[in-house]
């Protein structure tokens with residue numbers, strides 16, 4: 001499939017488009033000739049950052065707005081060919097403290113997008129960014145899409161609900177929705193302000209500042225880390241592939257890495273940072289899923305995509321990015 005032909009002059013809406021995943025997609029789509037419109041609430045604790053779109057800012061329209069604002073959403077979806085629906089409350093521990101807030105953004109907000117499409121733009125393609133947290137305690141690895149879904153956090157419950165909404169609008173109304181369960185994304189353009197999500201990015205910051213990097217337990221838990229360009233490419237390729245419509249896909253690297261090995265790779269790459277092992281805090285233990293590795297065979301078969309960037313190279317690229325652009329993220 002020729003991406004340039006498919007995306008040239010397409011009208012694209014990216015909700016949450018100033019954040020990690022949305023802005024990476026935006027950068028790529030501008031280069032493919034699309035007309036990109038970003039709607040982002042710029043809520044301070046999340047990853048919104050104007051510098052994320054600095055290279056393409058003259059070719060993007062940005063509106064500070066909220067997916068919870070139903071009237072605005074009803075207008076903004078109109079005339080858009082593809083909607084990358086990435087706005088989200090991203091912090092899963094926060095979802096336990098503020099479940100109604102999580103509900104409002106991660107469920108009600110997404111329902112607003114879908115209802116707006118049903119009423120005013122039923123030909124749109126809508127992509128939803130769910131999470132591996134939807135699975136809960138892992139029963140087997142690698143985890144395929146048929147694995148039971150028993151989320152441990154409110155975030156996971158609401159992400160699962162968001163996915164079901166998108167699926168229902170495909171089933172009932174034929175809306176072209178595509179749903180992802182993303183593993184652990186990392187890379188350039190992520191927030192570097194706190195440890196609540198994008199842990200690789202946070203640890204790169206700690207290493208760059210030669211600080212202590214805290215590892216819970218022995219760090220032997222397995223995780224699936226996926227570089228941001230691989231995530232963005234999967235979204236971009238699936239949005240124009242009818243094999244993907246109405247489907248739920250795992251989106252990960254398909255490779256399990258022990259947490260402690262990830263940390264060691266960061267310390268080796270940056271050449272600084274001190275690893276300290278501490279016991280698991282109770283609130284984290286309650287939401288710990290156990291080892292997680294995505295089975296990505298479904299998406300690989302459906303859209304002819306596969307991850308390209310190995311963890312070591314991804315960490316290197318991420319470190320390089322923040323070395324050059326530190327002042328925009330610290």
Ligand SMILES: NC(=O)c1ccc[n+]([C@@H]2O[C@H](COP(=O)([O-])OP(=O)(O)OC[C@H]3O[C@@H](n4cnc5c(N)ncnc54)[C@H](O)[C@@H]3O)[C@@H](O)[C@H]2O)c1
Pocket residue numbers: 015016017018019020021022039040041042043046047048049065066067068085086087088089090105109129130131132182183184185190191197198
């Ligand atoms: N980063 C992860 O670990 C991860 C993993 C799986 C899924 N996801 C999902 O992917 C999506 C994008 O996350 P990201 O990694 O780019 O995080 P991010 O924090 O970099 O981006 C999220 C963006 O959404 C915006 N936003 C939040 N609430 C909004 C609202 N009500 N209306 C409009 N904009 C709003 C924020 O301002 C931010 O720019 C989220 O839905 C997230 O839940 C993220």
